[in-house]
Amino acid sequence: MAHIIVTGNEKGGSGKSTTAMHIFVALARAGMRVGALDLDLRQRTFFRYLENREAFARRTGQQLALPRRIALAASDLRDRIAAQEEEEARFSEAIAELERECDFILIDCPGSDSFYSQMAHAAADTLITPINDSLVDFDLLARVDPESGRVLGPSIYSEMVWKARQLRARAGLRPADWVVLRNRVSTLHARNKHKVGEAMAELSRRIGFRIVPGFSERVIFREMFLNGLTLLDLKEQGFTFSLSHVAARQEVRDLVRALNLPGLEKAA
Template identity: 45%
Template sequence: MSQPHVIVVGNEKGGAGKSTLAIHIATALLHAGRRVGVIDLDLRQRSMARFFANRQAWTAANGHALPCPFEADLGDGRVLAKADGDTQISRFETVFGQTATEADVIIIDTPGGDTTISRVAHTRADLIVTPLNDSFVDFDMLGTIDPVTLEVLKPSLYSESVWEARKGRAVQRGGSIDWVVLTNRLAVAEARNRRRLDERLEKLAKRVGFRIGPGLRDRVIYRELFPFGLTVADLSNDIRPVAVSLAHVAARQELRNLMQSLNLDGAAAPLDTAA
């Protein structure tokens, strides 16, 4: 059997939009006909797991059928979060093995911090997707900046973690890990801070070896659809829990651009707003 393609959505800083990206990547791939498995390693918050639970409840209540991923039972996340490292790793390996038999793509959402289970998950990755807000506060997890010149001095904490994951992957299974950093939650207006950030990001990318791609803008629709367990990939003439506008068409195109930048066949069909 061929091994599933493993996508780890990671960044050790909380609030960068990891879960939002994970659920959008997953739903886009589901609509592309892929067999998707999801593993939520944010053991306390469990945003991705809750999203897909909402999805099943909403579709059942409204008589709709939408594709859903396979999700193995990780158990009580709060209990697992307090367990020792060996117990966490053992549970992860069991869940990962179950998911690998059911899916050709596995998406792993990781917590905003450095944990044992997250480090192990990173070594399983074929692709690491790192969202980065339009802020030097977020950039600090990737690279250290000179406070006087704003020049990049060296890789920082998360870049070092990815380096370790790449070494671990090479030793355990061979091959390499593709790493894509996405500029996420961008404001609509151009900003001087963003230009400065982009310049440093490009320099760091050459130094530590990641690609830069487009993320998702800070749009109301992404938050508005979450309680229904839906994304813009799900909207259709029949499924419209909120009013559809041209802004939602732009969001659909944004998702398509994201998937293409990740080299994933997950672009959804254009949304017809006239119906």
């Protein structure tokens, strides 16, 4: 069976699509066959990124790796139960089709709750939650006492992941490896950074996720979107690396290594 990787967080702008894109390229460069679903049915940032990559390859005559993509649509049935049944059937068919020809399936979820997103979280073998290093973003994971900084309990997104874990357990599946990425971590010592770090460490012990370093705030991540490129592609493009670019590429490599994906140990 294909290993399913889901990037999920009920907040936009946390870096889900950028993370998914770089993981895809890392997998492809390791010789893995990858399938892709974009469950953000409105913005489709992940698929737009891939479309830009496809267009860049045509313009330049290059052979750039692309995943096997399946586009899903929202049900237009008025009855909620019937609509969910239709979406569940579409999701299951897409996963089954991709599993027949792929080693990995990458699923990028929207920055909001949806039935498709709930199914993806229940299907995840590896769940990656990018989170900006701020108390505003952390609020989706847990409620924090404003005076002591102590974690009071899980918040809406953590509760959704917990329900997805229960569904996996009832289906006899192994628990997902839940990985939280701290993105845009400031290099400066700041009280907010320290409080987020302490709260996240406490929460990880309580509800069971791993914390790994994500991506710093670097302009290069945004600049590559229009051409569909990643930091792992730039050497072949004759790109001149600055020290900042080298550091950013190392962040990608460190992330891939930290995910402990099956069959990727040597490649990482």
